[in-house]
Amino acid sequence: MKHVHVCFLWHMHQPYYTDPVAGSASMPWVRLHATKAYYDMAYLLEKFPGVSATFNFTPSLLLQLEEIGTGKILDLFLEHAQRPAANLTLEEKAFLVRHFFSANWATMVRPYPRYHELLVKRGLDVPGHDLHRVARQFSTQELLDLQVWHNLAWFGYGTVQQYPRLAALRQKNRGFTEDDKQEVLDLQRLAVREIIPLYRRLLERGQVELTTTPFYHPILPLVIDTDINRRARPDLPLPARFHAPEDAAAQLQQAVAYHQSTFGQAPTGLWPSEGSVCPEMLPLIHQTGLRWFATDEGILARSLGMCGRPWHRQAALYQPYRIGEPEHALTVLFRDREISDAFGFVYHKTTPESAAEDVLRRLRGIVHDTPQEKIVIPIILDGENPWEHYHDGGEQFLSLLYEAFTNHELDHNGQVLVQASTMSDAMTAVQPTQQLPCLHSGSWINSDYKIWIGHYEDNRGWDLLGHTRTQLVNIAQSLPPDRAQAAWQELYAAEGSDWFWWYGDDFDTDFKPEFDRLFRTHLRNVWTHMGIPPPDQLNVPICTRAIASESDSVQQPLVLLNPTIDGIVTDFFEWRGAGNINTQPPLGAMWKADGLFTAIQFGWTSGQLVMRFDPDETSTTRQGLDVDIRLQGPQCTFRLTFALTSPGPEAFILSRQTQADAWQEIGSYRSIKAHTILELAVPWKELCLEQGNTIQMSIIVREHGLEVARYPGHHPAVLTVPGPEFEAELWRV
Template sequence: MPLHVAFLWHMHQPDYVDPALGAALMPWVRLHATKGYLDMIWHVEQHPEFRCTFNLTPILIKQIRQLVDGEARDLWRDLAAVPASELTGPQKTGILEHFFKANWETMVKPHSRYWALLQQRGMRTPVTELARVAGQFSAQDYRDLQVWFNLAWFGYAADELYPQLRDLKQKGRGFTEDDKRVVLDCQQDVLRRLLGHYKAGAERGQIEISTTPFYHPILPLVYDSDFARRCMPGRALPPRFSHPEDARAHLAAAVAQHTEVFGAPPRGIWPSEGSVCPELVPILHDLGLEWFATDEEILWRSLGGQRNRNDLYQAYRVQQGGAEVSAVFRERSLSDFIGFTAARNAPDRAADFLLGHLEQIARHSGEDDPLCAIILDGENCWEHFTDGGRAFLDALYRRISRHDQLRPTGFHAYLQGHPPRRALSQLQTGSWINADFDIWIGDPEENRAWELLGKTRAFLQGKADRHEITEEQHRRALESIYAAEGSDWFWWYGGDFVTDNDLLFDQLFRSHLQNVYRICGVPVPDELQMRICRSEMHDQEYQPMAALISPQIDGAVTSFYEWTGAAVYETDKGMSAMARTTRPVEAVLFGTDSDTFYLRVNLRADVALTGKTGLRITVTEPQLTVVEIPQLRVGELDCYVLNITTAGCKAVLGQILEIAIPFRVLHWKPGVEAGFYLQLNRDGVVLERIPSAREIRFRIPDDRFVAENWQV
């Protein structure tokens, strides 16, 4: 029997609209619309035999409509529209700070003028220095930068649909204000037409459109924050927040808007961050939602820990309180391959890798009409492809559609023809990340946010119960509560994930709570004026070196102290809007003595070193040098630079992987700035890059470092 392959592309942006200003504080709805959102539906249109599901979150749809209807301004678009000759000093520094926020390798560097402007500003110029740098840019420089920032965020579909954009990219420099208006007008036209593209795809039966709770909350925690104890026993949690009525409201609003926009109600749901609990099943059933999807780890824990891979490739019935819905579970490794690794490989090779694994599932699955669910972010990963993912998706869609063992499908279409035969006796409470809620609750910052949300919710309920506000005030204030319940604010609180805009997300979260008090005509409490985010804690991507080290290179933890003082980079602490649950590397430790660079790589215990699995260390500064370990196996390993065995290098894999590289091999000297990144490869395919973007940077210790960090 063929393997049914169900892709779900999840598309989401948090609520960037500040309720007090009526303006979007960040541009990502508009810019992702002109790139990933348009590219993805256009690409499906080019492959009429392909089938898939798009999950468009309600808050994303709402913001697209607000931008189209003029109900909300986009402050970054306003900044781009200001004539370059009329820019004020603060506007100039704002442009220099924000208008390079794109993937430098794939969206800036390919355009010589844009890249030159970045060099002119400086790639690591502190924000505090931008006012000084601003005077070095002419009006033409600013105009070119205004145009290029917006132009670079158009994807390949827009280039096909709007030839004038291709012409402007070819022109490259010396843009006029009329050129700028063309770019901004094309953006608005994309926004105006975008949802119609998706509606048409659904009407012709090529795509299915699923939904998510309206403001993208972690619905089990909104229902009852103490549900976190089921999957996070012993963790410190905030005062209990329990509002099942809010959980239902998010889902009901999602269904209502979806029906209005697309002309039919949604059949299924990707719960925000794949977060589920049994108590949601009756609500889904009542609202006509027939299926939900989440991660495979939820399945394994629901089955009591047993992990027969064939159990993954089918749908299940989930019952609670007399209600029943279907559940499908995400194939994690293939989903994560597309989201995090495919871009680091040639498009055909990446497609071959996926096809090979799908063929293997088709051959070995013990199920009749098996289903493989590939579910991932449908927007952010394409920035890492040199062509926006076009060649990869072309190869993937074409080969799957024509394959005699594979059938592309949507979830509703599959379930209609193949109703679930098995039922889950229990459903694990948790999310798609580690089957728990650690990202959103349990950290002091996260708990403080939940506490303030709970206080504001209780304040509003008291006002309503005492009839001190009108029904209209209550409705508007509840909308701000629902916005504050969104998961995105909690994602960026705590140390799990870091962004340049932590404080802005903090401001947006508190602005929604502040708005509740304003609507009720009550002064905003002082505690909502104080930021929650302790941004100083997020300045470092890694724990820096504290002392020189000279570990014994034997692949063993010889002594607790031998790596004491080393820098520590934890792979789960990456600065990203996406998360990954299948990283083969847990952490990288590094440091030096006076003449040797030491690396320690902690591999996860369950990583299988099958095939030709190797490690590449790319040193980017002060001179490009690549050190390669072509085959990882237990014992002492070969190290090469330019295919020549490197004398003095030593690498041993045992309990851990330890590596020593002399400074002379890397052209290093004390006091010099150094940068490096690692790649774990298997059979020519990149499994992981550490860090996922750019490189780890540090200053090679010198005598001053030794004097300041001496230890007894």
């Protein structure tokens, strides 16, 4: 009989937004996520006592929940929400108009008529210089309604069911009073205060395991030694060497101590920040009393390669390993990347029923294909950000999934027994049988640390951090103990990964300058505690890059092309000057590895639309992938479909849209070839196009019928059929 343990680990994290010197916080995300995901996830799980799970809380988040719950710290957004609408200054009104629509518009604004009405009045994109003019157009009642809705929309299904008054206020919709607003804010603080007791109750009855992360969520290998980055990415430029293993140990020790004081039990497991690991961490982890950690399957694949062992995913992934020297041996588990990423990036695009069934389908496949009799399937992901993209916060999807485990739907004829377990319970039941003699140095993102080091902005941050730390080391012994401790805490906060997440060109957010300011604020506070004026360089923003616009993801072709459609790069010049769709556009707080295409190019010949897809090396092993290219022209909409099969599709199907969801097949075309790349061509005339026409193009990739990728990410690419002066116009000065 096969015994299978499915281990959900939900990671809850926010960086330390609090400025202890000022006694305030600038960002609202701890408070807002608290009334949604932090509360919802425990509230829902409690309804399914037969389902166990692991929750990872970063201490920096727990500390802020305490600060907010006790009223010790108010964030800037809350201060603006509390202000009577009739007393708002023009600057405060502009702040509301700019920031109080900070939510997922599709799932948290549009469903509420009044909130959506206010968004439409403001406009979808208001330039900063226009905010005062727009703010003047909002009446006092509209501003009051906006204050209420910004907070009311962030309550999740758990809090709404727990506090019926919230549903009544949503039903009221408009015309809120100051008393209504205060009631919303009071319930918000009450929910924040109930979160830790709620998880502690689940812990005490054995339904959950609670684990930790280094205190301020640093990339621990880089804190130990930034030169460790050379192991995974020797090509990246590095800052002046930052080498602080003592800080790494302190981040771990303080995390374990704070976790124990918060929940009454010391943690035994660790989710390293961003799954980042290196061999030097192992004794530090063991010294704190932790006994296991987890990271990504990419780390396992590369670790086995370092040891000269082959990577057979199905046989290698779904089991615990022993790692480290005997005197500080640990157990390590590796997350299933495909299922974990699907929760964050795929399942919100389909129905809850389809999403739950797809999880079960994947799990059945793993159970069937894995040779071991005892199997552990770790599903590890962000536990807060994905649910904003689900129209009901993920309630129905997770309920169906938990019901499936409760009803033993994955069990099979007495031959398979499947249960949802905590990580520690699974490792107790399934003891590691293999020693992992090597550990690759990297994170869960591309198995390296590039997100946090190597770009000019990242490296500038590390240099400022190192300079500040050197000064603190030199002076700490002469400081009063309380000031020395405060200085070190601010330095540890500056070591957090989130500041470096937003540096460089990997990710974008409207709040990028604020993350930059917060990083430099923590460093300035170190100098303040040392009694030394902060250096002027800490007043200079590190971020210099403007936020990328949507159009940056598409580059238009520069010349007419004449490629040979043969599935190989016939010569260097055949696609030179082609248009390009960025397959890895800047993202936000979450990251996804598509593993599909490294490049998508397109262009025109004298009579055809031609396209080229460069597959990622991992995409060739995935099953059930289909490509759907939508082309909306001036007369009608077409779609071009083919399967991403191996060795490659022999033809694509061209269809014309006849009704909203109805398509009429036009024919099968063999002008598609795949070998090292995939190339295809379709005549303009088949698309009812003429010179000068514009079309909108979206490329959708589905896996077993579920959308897993879309290019461009948010809006279709706009293409223009070239006329006789196409190249001449592009070269005109």
